[in-house]
Amino acid sequence: xxxxxxxxxxxxxxxxxxxxxxxxxxxxxxxxxxxxxxxxxxxxxxxxxxxxxxxxxxxxxxxxxxxxxxxxxxxxxxxxxxxxxxxxxxxxxxxxxxxxxxxxxxxxxxxxxxxxxxxxxxxxxxxxxxxxxxxxxxxxxxxxxxxxxxxxxxxxxxxxxxxxxxxxxxxxxxxxxxxxxxxxxxxxxxxxxxxxxxxxxxxxxxxxxxxxxxxxxxxxxxxxxxxxxxxxxxxxxxxxxxxxxxxxxxxxxxxxxx
Ligand SMILES: Nc1ncnc2c1ncn2[C@@H]1O[C@H](COP(=O)(O)OP(=O)(O)OP(=O)(O)O)[C@@H](O)[C@H]1O
Numbered sequence: 001x002x003x004x005x006x007x008x009x010x011x012x013x014x015x016x017x018x019x020x021x022x023x024x025x026x027x028x029x030x031x032x033x034x035x036x037x038x039x040x041x042x043x044x045x046x047x048x049x050x051x052x053x054x055x056x057x058x059x060x061x062x063x064x065x066x067x068x069x070x071x072x073x074x075x076x077x078x079x080x081x082x083x084x085x086x087x088x089x090x091x092x093x094x095x096x097x098x099x100x101x102x103x104x105x106x107x108x109x110x111x112x113x114x115x116x117x118x119x120x121x122x123x124x125x126x127x128x129x130x131x132x133x134x135x136x137x138x139x140x141x142x143x144x145x146x147x148x149x150x151x152x153x154x155x156x157x158x159x160x161x162x163x164x165x166x167x168x169x170x171x172x173x174x175x176x177x178x179x180x181x182x183x184x185x186x187x188x189x190x191x192x193x194x195x196x197x198x199x200x201x202x203x204x205x206x207x208x209x210x211x212x213x214x215x216x217x218x219x220x221x222x223x224x225x226x227x228x229x230x231x232x233x234x235x236x237x238x239x240x241x242x243x244x245x246x247x248x249x250x251x252x253x254x255x256x257x258x
Contacts, residue, residue, distance in 0.1 A: 024087030026051045026181040026213030027072060032081035034071050041067045043237040052211040054204060056224045059234030065217045066108055069183045073105040074098040104179035108186045110170040114159025118169050121158060125173045143172045146202050163190040167199060181213040188220040196223050
């Protein structure tokens with residue numbers, strides 16, 4: 001906030017009201033580089049994910065999108081760079097520390113244990129997040145409010161569920177930790193467009209109801225753009241576009257970036 005703005009908000013007695021800082025971004029990453037076995041995949045990437053924003057990340061296969069998400073959730077250690085979560089440097093670069101700071105990841109491929117029932121998967125997630133028994137029921141109810149269809153199959157083994165149902169379970173499991181920043185890695189994989197819409201809309205609504213920040217990696221551009229505030233395009237480990245989805249409505253422009 002500029003000095004002139006601050007002056008104009010002074011009360012009639014001249015006393016300045018408490019200063020309202022702009023809220024810190026959900027995630028602010030600066031100069032991240034990362035790779036595998038000496039091969040650099042992310043190259044000096046900086047990113048701001050604002051609170052209450054859905055940021056869609058697209059790019060060709062192998063561009064480095066999943067690697068970036070893994071770095072942001074502490075699953076992969078960057079070789080350079082730094083990050084803050086809601087204005088704070090996480091205590092460690094681990095999923096536990098990033099989770100405690102409010103970040104959750106829904107990995108590509110769902111990652112649900114096929115032999116466990118949905119209730120068991122949720123129980124395990126609550127246990128590993130350290131949620132005491134007394135608070136677990138409330139957390140599950142919260143998730144079922146967002147994704148009520150899970151009620152229909154909560155006693156079934158995950159391996160017997162359809163792709164869309166498994167994706168709901170995977171997202172529900174992440175929501176159990178009450179994240180303020182949700183990283184979603186290609187949730188539409190294997191889903192018909194209509195199913196993906198049904199899945200993504202209630203999640204997107206959490207931006208409006210809870211101010212959740214969502215970083216959505218997607219290839220399903222049409223459906224993803226419909227819920228996104230901003231788009232990043234990645235090519236070979238670097239961002240080559242940052243702008244509004246409407247700027248990419250022109251198919252030719254999108255193809256040019258790919
Ligand atoms: N565990 C790993 N070990 C070695 N190389 C890896 C590993 N994971 C990813 N890579 C390589 O890193 C590069 C970036 O992969 P990444 O999965 O981040 O890309 P992506 O943009 O998410 O691709 P996709 O859209 O296909 O999921 C690719 O060349 C990939 O082969």
